Amino acid sequence: MAELAQQRCSVLIVDDHPAIRVAVRSMLVKLEIIGQIIESSNGPDALDQFKKYQPLLVILDLSLPGMDGLSLIRHLASSGHSAKYLVYSGLDPNIYAARARKAGANGFISKVYGLEMIESTARSILNGVNCFPVNTAENDELDQTAIHRFEVA
Numbered sequence: 001m002a003e004l005a006q007q008r009c010s011v012l013i014v015d016d017h018p019a020i021r022v023a024v025r026s027m028l029v030k031l032e033i034i035g036q037i038i039e040s041s042n043g044p045d046a047l048d049q050f051k052k053y054q055p056l057l058v059i060l061d062l063s064l065p066g067m068d069g070l071s072l073i074r075h076l077a078s079s080g081h082s083a084k085y086l087v088y089s090g091l092d093p094n095i096y097a098a099r100a101r102k103a104g105a106n107g108f109i110s111k112v113y114g115l116e117m118i119e120s121t122a123r124s125i126l127n128g129v130n131c132f133p134v135n136t137a138e139n140d141e142l143d144q145t146a147i148h149r150f151e152v153a
Contacts, residue, residue, distance in 0.1 A: 008035035009056035009126065014046040014072070015088070016065055020111075024059055024088065027118040033126065043067025050076055055083060057126060059118070062089040062096060070103045077104035084125045088118070093133045107131035 011034055013021050021039045028034045038053050040046040043066040050058065058076065062069035073085050087100040090111040097108040106125045109117050110133070121131045 008033060010034075010036040010038065010053055011057045011059060011122075012038045012040060012046065012049055012053065012055040014040045014043075014058065014060035014064060014069070016041050016061065016063070020061070020088075023115055024118060027115050028059075028122065031119055031123065033123065041065070043069075043072045046072055047075065050079070050081075050083070054081055057084050057086065057122060059086045059088055059122070062087060062091050062100070070099060073100065073103040073105055086122060086125055086131075097133050101130075101132060108133060 011028055013024050013028075015021050015024070018041070021041075025037050025039070028037055036053065036055075038049050038055060040049045043064045045066075046058075046060070046064075047067075060069050060072060064072065067075075069087060069089070073087075076083060077085070085100075085105040086107040086109065087096070087105050088109050088111060089096060089100075093108055093110045100108050107121050107130060109121055109131075124131050
């Protein structure tokens with residue numbers, strides 16, 4: 001099976017803060033696997049952008065105007081499109097990483113740790129590896145076989 005990261009893929013960035021969208025975009029343009037980058041500032045617009053561009057990866061915050069990120073993930077995941085979802089949020093990962101995984105996310109990065117993890121996490125997710133904070137699976141009693149564990153020092 002060919003890895004997804006071997007293809008140039010489109011990415012949808014969903015965050016209500018323009019500076020965050022610009023920063024995430026600046027990290028993604030470094031990746032040779034990324035083609036088109038689409039941006040959205042709220043849940044309803046993200047739904048429209050998703051339908052229009054059908055990105056392979058959606059990077060989103062959980063706190064969004066119009067529709068929260070968990071609801072957005074559930075809605076997009078039910079669309080039948082095989083997109084991957086990476087949550088990049090300032091909310092407590094001890095609480096929200098497991099909720100994001102249950103909603104259908106493929107990864108969770110806390111904004112507390114900065115942007116450094118965006119590149120490697122996006123690449124891993126596109127290659128089929130779920131990326132969540134270390135304790136997410138144990139706390140949620142989920143299958144740990146497909147979880148890439150990471151810690152930030």
